[in-house]
Amino acid sequence: SVLASLLFACGDPKYQPPAIVVSFSPIPPTSINTDSTVGITAVVANDNNNAGVNFTCAPVGACGLFNPAQIASNVPTCYQAPAQVPTGNTVTLTATSVTDSTKSITSAPITVLNGSPVQPCTP
Numbered sequence: 001s002v003l004a005s006l007l008f009a010c011g012d013p014k015y016q017p018p019a020i021v022v023s024f025s026p027i028p029p030t031s032i033n034t035d036s037t038v039g040i041t042a043v044v045a046n047d048n049n050n051a052g053v054n055f056t057c058a059p060v061g062a063c064g065l066f067n068p069a070q071i072a073s074n075v076p077t078c079y080q081a082p083a084q085v086p087t088g089n090t091v092t093l094t095a096t097s098v099t100d101s102t103k104s105i106t107s108a109p110i111t112v113l114n115g116s117p118v119q120p121c122t123p
Contacts, residue, residue: 018046020103022053022095025074028107032081033115037122039076040066042095042105047073051098055079058094062086067123070098078121085112 025043032038042053052072057063057079064082071077079093090109097103 020047020097020100021045022097022103022105028093031111031113033113034081035083035117037078037080037119039121040079041076044073044097047099049099053095056094058092059086063091078123081112
């Protein structure tokens with residue numbers, strides 16, 4: 001019938017594309033020395049735009065920085081720990097999908113230690 005062929009031509013209206021999922025690979029370290037750098041990688045699954053992630057951290061203003069802060073999925077960015085131990089001694093890192101900002105992952109608390117900077121990461 002004409003109706004049946006029209007339905008098949010449009011695809012299944014109940015079909016939903018898989019949800020975007022953000023994950024760390026590998027998991028960020030549990031501790032880091034002040035002013036140290038480390039490569040942090042986030043993977044975005046099911047992102048048809050391949051827009052990558054934005055990295056942020058907390059506590060804002062005392063948690064260090066990323067170079068670059070926005071990067072493609074599965075490509076490491078360099079995270080630099082703060083120069084001083086923040087209040088509470090920990091920071092958390094968050095990777096948020098650029099395509100869907102409601103999809104993100106936050107690391108477990110990372111303890112910031114006073115110590116000699118280790119800088120294995122270069123942007």
